[in-house]
Amino acid sequence: MAIGVFDSGVGGLTVLRALRAALPDRDFVYLGDTARLPYGTKSAASVVRYAGQAADALVARGLSCLVIACNTASAVALPALRARYAPLPVLGVLEPGAAAACAVTRSGRIAVLATEGTVRAGAYERAIRALRADATVTAAACPLFVALAEEGWTGGQVVELVAQRYLEPLLTARPAPDVLLLGCTHFPVLAGAIAQVAGAGLTIVDSAATTARAVCGILGVADGRAHGRGTLRLLATDDVGRFARVGATFLREPIDPAAVELIDLAG
Amino acid sequence: MAIGVFDSGVGGLTVLRALRAALPDRDFVYLGDTARLPYGTKSAASVVRYAGQAADALVARGLSCLVIACNTASAVALPALRARYAPLPVLGVLEPGAAAACAVTRSGRIAVLATEGTVRAGAYERAIRALRADATVTAAACPLFVALAEEGWTGGQVVELVAQRYLEPLLTARPAPDVLLLGCTHFPVLAGAIAQVAGAGLTIVDSAATTARAVCGILGVADGRAHGRGTLRLLATDDVGRFARVGATFLREPIDPAAVELIDLAG
Known part of the structure; x- marks a missing residue:
């Protein structure tokens, strides 16, 4: 059975890339709910409903594991999705992101860049504090990063x-943070420019690699050991041409639009 | 009966503002489909479906006229909406925008800034050529303008x-255009910064004022002559707090979130 990966759009392809690198022999099915993206500026109620419809479509295809590769959906919809599909393992990217930050920080002062929805939910603060009770978490909502990444403007002056x-506000806070967590799956493609601005004192982490390790743990397989080549199915709810064009930036390989299947969720 | 105004989100409030200035004694009901914005990066099929659901919700409230204050929806969904609600007058912002540009241009060379969906539909080119067959129309898709306007970053270096x-590419084209048409209702709030870049040789126009005049023509009333004060109802499909906060930039007056009604369209 395939590993299902869900995101509001193309950002989750950064997580899919890490998953395929760790589990090259597994089959994957990825769904981007591009008809209703972005989730990051929408209310929790809308995100819970959209994520539920998308997850239903993936689970109906038969999965060994479902990865919610969208921070906003992980922040507000994960408990509901876990309850709905139990005993199917359902993972978000939030706890792996928090774990990545906690593994790297020395001072316990962690800055998080995320969407409005994720920041408003206070989700990273909770997940980080669950791992390290004395951590100090500051967060900034960066909605323009999503639009810049989707436009393919991944570096330069703008x-x-x-x-x-x-x-x-994060860099001038005292005491200063020592880790900058990219709490939206769109942001890793901007990591170079963000690092330029952040300077050498901040270690930048994201949730892609730790999410892949968590999936390996659940499936009981060692990271990257397998041989052979699994299949990849890509599904989108809108405009497969745009999905292929924009998605290539995130997957870091070309996507054939003819290989992307258009599906209809609802509404 | 009220005048209905529909947009994918808050951008259409720039048109609503012009309509209320022209028709101060009329009642208005505005619907922003914020749960599914933006329309500008979505396929024509999705936009037709979303606009139809939103227009149904407005028309069910009883209207004297329906204004599609969204360029993308005007570009792809207007004929279908007109057919569905006939004899109710249904206006888009595209023909008024084309009329505004044609009224001002001397050379007939018109540059259009719009969303991906509007540019892809070639809608402004058709509407402008229908008014002036020898016009030369160039267009650029500016998706980041939508995100910047929604973030309230309406001027400055970025x-x-x-x-x-x-x-x-529009400014360096030869022969140069003499009119720059803002073909997305989000863009008027960025007009100052756009004018800085465009320089003195380009006259900037948008569709808000000409749309208001077209509505006055349909209703058979003179622009701005009426006295008294009509009512305004604001409806949104997601997060009324965000609608009020972001929308105030576009309406250019404060919006009380408690006065925004949350409605559910579908999906």
């Missing part, structure tokens, strides 16, 4: 100026 | 750099 404006 | 990048 991205750095936007990053400066978003990061400034 | 907006000007983004505008430079989007405008450059």
Whole structure:
């Protein structure tokens, strides 16, 4: 059975990439709910409903594991999805992201960049404190990063100026953080520009690699050991041409639009 | 009966503002489909479906006229909506925008800034050519403008750099255009920064004022002559707090979140 990966759009392809690198012999089915993206600026009620419809479509295909590769959906919909599909293992990217940050921080002061929805839910603060009770978590909502990443503007002056404006309150906070967690799956493609602005004192982490390790743990397989090549099915709820074009930035390999299946969730 | 105004989100509030200035004694009901915005990056099929559901909800409230204050929806869904609600007058913002550009241009060379969906539909080119067959229309898709406007970043260095990048192919085309048409209802709030980049040789127009005049024509009333004060009802499909906060930039007056009604369309 395949591993299902769900995101509001193309950002989760950064997580899919890490999963395929760790589990090259497994079959994957990825669903991007591009008809209703972005989730990051929407209410919790809408995100819970959209994520439930998308997860239903993936689970109906038969899965060994479901990965919610969207921070906003992980922040607000994960408990409901776990309860609905039990005993199917359902993982979010939030706890793996929190674990990645806690593994790296020395001071326990962690800055998080995320969407409005994830910041509003206070989800990273809770997940980090569950792992390290004395951690200090600051968070900034960076909605323009999503639009920049989708536009393929992954570096240069505009991205750095936007990053400066978003990061400034985090960078000037005292005591300063020592880890910067990218709490949205769109943001890893901007990591180079964000690192320029953040400077050498901050270690940048994201949830892709730790999510892949968590899936390996659940499936009881060692990371990257397998041989052979699994299949990949890509599903989108809107405009497969745009999904292929924009998604290639995130998957870091070309996507054939003819290989993307258009599905209808509802509404 | 009220005048219904529909947009994918808050951008159409720039049109609502012009309509209320022209028709101060009329009642208005505005619906922003914030649960599914933005429309500008979605396929025509999705936009037709979403716009139809939203328009149904407005028409069910009883209207004297329906204004599609969203360029993307006007570009792809207007004929279907007109057919569905006939004899109710249904206006888009596209023909008024084309009329505004044609009224101002001397050379007939018109540059259009719009969303991906509007540009892809070739809608402004058709509407402008219908009014002036010898017009030369160039268009640029500016998806980041939507995100910048929604974030409230309506001026400054980031907006000007983004505008430079989007405008450059239009400004360097020879012969040069003499009119720049803002073909998305989000863009008027960025007009100052866009004008800085465009320079003095380009006259900037949008569709808000001409749409208001077209509605006055349909209703058989003179622009701005009436006295008294009509009512305004605001409806949104997601997060009324965000609608009120972001929408105030576009309506140019404060919006009380408690006065915004949350409605459920579908899906």
